């Protein structure tokens with residue numbers, strides 16, 4: 001910036017930085033007239049008005065400048081492209097050195113497994129805080145192979161990790177459309193409407209039931225909320241790392257959800273107890289007692305087993321739905337399982353059996369089964 | 371001794387966050403105490419005690435709690451020194467959203483929470499705007515998008531402050547918070563220190579105990595709404 005922003009006519013400043021409206025709104029001051037400068041504005045303000053806001057004249061100018069700097073940074077974040085994130089080995093809760101560290105690259109899907117309390121939050125916190133051997137685990141985080149200037153922690157523009165938790169709560173009372181728009185505006189995005197449409201369309205490719213732009217976010221089903229938030233994180237959010245805390249296999253296509261994040265070159269960490277989700281990842285980090293116990297590649301055999309597991313999983317989902325639909329589950333699973341070992345498609349067999357038992361021939365219905 | 375002032379709207383998570391951070395300070399052999407300021411009553415005393423943290427409580431009663439805070443700060447500082455603390459925290463609930471008991475050269479922390487609504491950062495005023503360190507609690511209860519928008523608006527109001535997320539229940543982020551407490555400057559004394567913003571001189575007849583609502587009984591510092599046509603009720607603000 002060559003000249004002092006506080007000496008330019010407000011009209012010019014408003015045209016250059018449309019977001020500046022928020023500055024006056026957030027303090028509760030009226031917008032200055034087009035032709036006066038911020039210095040003049042501050043000088044004209046009544047002592048009493050400033051007193052009401054708990055501001056001194058000089059503070060007002062300083063806050064204004066800071067605000068503009070924030071808007072400039074948003075327009076040009078100047079972030080270094082992340083090619084890799086390395087977490088070096090530290091120590092576990094008992095002070096034992098960790099087996100190994102690991103390196104993550106954009107587009108990687110890595111699962112994090114281990115019993116509750118085994119160190120998931122600590123690992124995440126280390127990444128989020130860009131630990132430099134200065135946390136209790138002694139781990140360091142390297143970006144593109146180099147240690148990070150801890151000063152960034154205090155600039156707080158950027159969060160490295162976006163967290164998608166299992167219980168997806170919304171507290172705002174907005175429609176899906178307004179909700180995404182609110183987020184897009186906070187990210188300084190120009191064509192908000194186009195992006196909102198893209199997010200909702202994308203969410204609908206992974207959601208079981210379609211999300212309507214007008215539906216209130218608090219009225220969305222669990223699967224729909226997750227789909228919307230994953231699409232939002234992929235397309236609107238800017239954190240390079242996405243941590244997903246379990247995705248239930250209900251109302252959402254998990255494979256497609258992960259693929260979407262991979263296409264957007266996110267580093268995806270999935271904390272899970274579900275073997276299907278764990279095996280969908282290319283690698284898994286096994287935690288124990290606060291430390292990294294092993295980092296395992298998913299083997300071709302495991303990928304093959306995953307296919308069978310997914311069918312089983314599909315079967316469990318159809319059983320769950322049948323139970324929800326007030327059906328009785330009369331299918332002899334034992335027989336289906338036995339048959340399927342001979343090569344019959346397990347899931348289809350169960351689904352077929354389920355659907356035939358859903359509408360039993362009324363004539364054949366046993367007595368007492370009203 | 372390092373004096374650290376913690377403020378924030380009622381129930382935003384101040385006590386939870388401080389207790390979590392103190393666990394880390396204690397683990398490193400630091401001694402810390404707390405003075406809690408409130409209006410009418412507080413249960414915080416019990417919670418601090420249960421965590422083994424020495425605590426004193428000041429109830430302001432009919433006086434503005436922030437004014438009360440300022441007039442008692444010196445005493446509290448002396449108490450902390452007498453106890454041989456390494457850290458003394460004060461906890462105050464900003465009740466009028468206008469006063470900010472932040473003092474120059476003393477680490478000023480403001481705790482706000484995601485549940486309080488998207489526009490809250492804009493409503494809080496100097497307490498948030500002038501804090502050195504802003505702690506955002508209860509991120510576990512909202513979606514990632516809401517968390518990001520809330521952070522964005524907080525940063526709009528306080529672009530210079532350090533903003534961190536701490537979970538008062540699980541303690542996530544509290545080790546990092548403790549490391550920031552460690553970085554605070556030693557407080558040589560509080561005599562002759564200065565507030566970062568003026569406190570409103572809200573003395574009217576009602577401040578002094580008047581209970582009858584009538585024009586006749588209104589004296590002192592009175593400010594009236596402008597409800598005339600074309601005005602929304604806010605005070606005319608010139609320009």
Ligand SMILES: Nc1nc2c(ncn2[C@@H]2O[C@H](COP(=O)(O)OP(=O)(O)OP(=O)(O)O)[C@@H](O)[C@H]2O)c(=O)[nH]1
Nearest residue numbers: 380381382383384385386463507508509537538539
């Ligand atoms: N879910 C969740 N709850 C929290 C979090 N932090 C605090 N709470 C809860 O919020 C409530 C208020 O927390 P306190 O720590 O008492 O808040 P405070 O600001 O000290 O409240 P006052 O001193 O009464 O103004 C308590 O029930 C806490 O358990 C958090 O990060 N997540």
Ligand SMILES: [Mg+2]
Nearest residue numbers: 384385414461
């Ligand atoms: Mg409290």
Ligand SMILES: [Zn+2]
Nearest residue numbers: 434436466469
């Ligand atoms: Zn006040």
Ligand SMILES: [Zn+2]
Nearest residue numbers: 573574576577
């Ligand atoms: Zn009064």
